[in-house]
Amino acid sequence: MKIIYELCDICGTCVAVCPVDAITVSEFKVEIDNDICTDCLNCLKVCPAKAIEEGE
Amino acid sequence: MxxxxxxxxxxxxxxxxxxxxxxxxxxxxxxxxxxxxxxxxxxxxxxEGVSHNGIAPFIDIDKRWIASQIDIAKLTSPNGESAFMYNNGVGYVLExxxxxxxxxxxxxxxxxxxxxxxxxxxxxxxxxxxxxxxxxxxxxxxxxxxxxxxxxxxxxxxxxxxxxxxxxxALRDIDTCVQYTLAGLDLKKEICEFYFGNEVSPGGYVWIFPKSDSTANVGIGIAGHLSHEKGPKEYLDKFVARRFPDATITYTMYGGVPTxxxxxxxxxxxxxxxxxxxxxxxxxxxxxxxxxxxxxxxxxxxxxxxxxxxxxxxxxxxxxxxxxxxxxxNTQKVMHSMKEKFLFMTDERFNNLVGYCQKIPSDKFSLKALFTEAVKGDPKLMLDVAKSFVVSKIKLK
The missing domain is CATH 3.50.50.60 (FAD/NAD(P)-binding domain)
Incomplete structure (x- = not known):
């Protein structure tokens, strides 16, 4: 999964639905670890800002 | 140190x-x-909406963090009918x-x-x-x-x-939300509003929480598993364009609410x-x-x-x-089963529900009164509610 940083609001909704703990969030940035990610697309589906797309 | x-x-x-x-x-x-x-x-x-009774045990009410006091809740069904509730106690929109x-x-x-x-x-x-x-x-x-x-x-x-x-x-147990703080409105600041229906907000609702006579938090939450095709922002933009075409957005926020x-x-x-x-x-x-x-x-x-x-x-x-x-x-568990029923409610049933609200004298309004009224017109609803209790194996106090 890939984050579109221009759209991301760092709200953390993606983290709550990630079943494998592949997403980290700090005050300034959300990051997805694609080595852990299983491409389940949960984060992409719930992201209210539509800031996640497929790909690495 | x-x-x-x-x-x-x-x-x-x-x-x-x-x-x-x-x-x-x-x-x-x-x-x-x-x-x-x-x-x-x-x-x-x-x-930022809370009830007075909810927060009063924790902190002395201070107008420094209260934007407005809410006395009335207005519910609007998909067919545009509204019901007013007066009896839920004072509420606040916070800062x-x-x-x-x-x-x-x-x-x-x-x-x-x-x-x-x-x-x-x-x-x-x-x-x-x-x-x-x-x-x-x-x-x-x-x-x-x-x-x-x-x-x-x-x-x-x-x-x-x-x-x-x-x-x-689970996706169905999170609401994906967008909210604007809008300025340039003409509102009654003591009324908060809720809009329901599958066209307006599938599996959730739109809210208007006034912060003054001219500003409000206007937001939407939709069920996570229903947001893939069209996201909350698209639904909210449509609502705002219709209801507040001349408003200015002073703050945009995104977020998720576990349900x-x-x-x-x-x-x-x-x-x-x-x-x-x-x-x-x-x-x-x-x-x-x-x-x-x-x-x-x-x-x-x-x-x-x-x-x-x-x-x-x-x-x-x-x-x-x-x-x-x-x-x-335990109450939350019952509410969760009941929410499952809301997720599958048709617009017609939302219309009915607001209709039942209208039948209850506004000063007598309570969830219990609503269910009593609703069950009269919609026996299946009783079945749904009963199932929620059975599934949760507990009683709502």
Whole structure:
């Protein structure tokens, strides 16, 4: 999964639905670890800002 | 001076965390709160609505953090019919930024310490036992030791996962939300509004919470599993274009609201989890401020008692679970089953529901009165509600 940083609001909704703990969030940035990610697309589906797309 | 050891470390200084810190400190424990952002309450990710009765037990009402007082709730069904409710007690639209800071000040008054810009990185474990927190502060990695960690790190909670608790929420159990603060409106600031229906907001609702006669939080939450094709922003933009075509947006915020039952596990050895992080949110309204504060109070008191007795194992800390279930957890379970029914409601049934509301004298309104009225016209609804109770195997008080 890939984050579109221009759209991301760092709200953390993606983290709550990630079943494998592949997403980290700090005050300034959300990051997805694609080595852990299983491409389940949960984060992409719930992201209210539509800031996640497929790909690495 | 910040010490390198406290009895209790609370991660997250929102309402749940700061209330937990306050009650733990008040009951004799040494407490440190770690807040990731530069001040508590920001960035605001909240519609900011609460009831007077919900917050009054925790803090003296202060107009510094109240934007407006709400006396009337207006519900609008898909066919445009509205019902007014007067009888739910006074409500407020808060200024969360100031409110959250006020709660931290109260915790500080009782002896708790707070560090802002302190980003928790991991739990420290020794022989699998949680013994502290590693955090980042001003570019420096620090460690603080403690007997109990209380995780209050919100919807995005990762701390629970570090402790080995499964905090993952199913797509259907999270509402994906967008909210604008709008200016240039012409409103009655004592009326909050709710709009329902599958065209307006599938599996959720649109809210208007006035902050003054000309400004309001206008937002939407839609069920996570229904948001793939069209996201909440598209629904909200459509609503705002129709209702407030000339409004100016002064603030845009995104966020997720868990609408699940409370997590199966909320304690571990040396560990507790509270608030949105523990999914202690009303699954029907999405309200989590008061729920979090109530959970925080229970957790804080139990943690302080644990410190006094030197008992930090899950077996002792389960007192928090027991007390929570008795206070709100069991009710939340029933609400969660009922929410499942709302997810499948057709627009026609929403129309009926608002119709039933209209039949109840506005000063007699209660959820019980609504169900009584609704059941008369819609026996299947009774069946649905009954099923919720059976599924949850408990009674709603």
């Amino acid at each position: 910040v010490k390198d050891r406290y009895d209790i470390v609370v991660i997250g200084a929102g309402p749940a965390g700061s209330v937990a810190a306050r009650y733990a400190a008040e009951n004799g424990a040494s407490v440190l709160m770690l807040e990731r952002d530069r001040e508590p309450g920001i960035p605001v990710r909240c519609a 969360r930024r100031i409110f959250d800071t006020a709660l931290c000040e109260l915790a500080a008054k009782h002896g708790a310490r707070l560090i802002t810009k302190a980003d928790a990185l991991d739990l420290i474990k020794e022989n699998d036992k949680i013994t502290g927190v590693k955090y980042r502060y001003m570019g420096e990695t620090r460690e603080v030791k403690c007997d109990i960690v209380i995780a209050a790190d919100g919807t995005e909670s990762r701390v629970g996962r570090w402790a080995g608790i499964n905090t993952t929420v 699940a039952a409370t997590l199966k596990e909320i304690v571990k050895d040396n560990f507790m989890i509270v608030g949105d992080a523990a999914r202690q949110v009303n699954p029907i309204t999405g309200g989590g401020i008061v729920q979090g504060m109530i959970a925080g109070r229970i957790a804080g008191k139990v943690a302080a008692e644990a410190v006094k007795k030197g008992k930090f194992d899950a077996k002792f800390l389960k007192k928090y679970r027991k007390e929570w279930d008795k206070t709100l957890g």
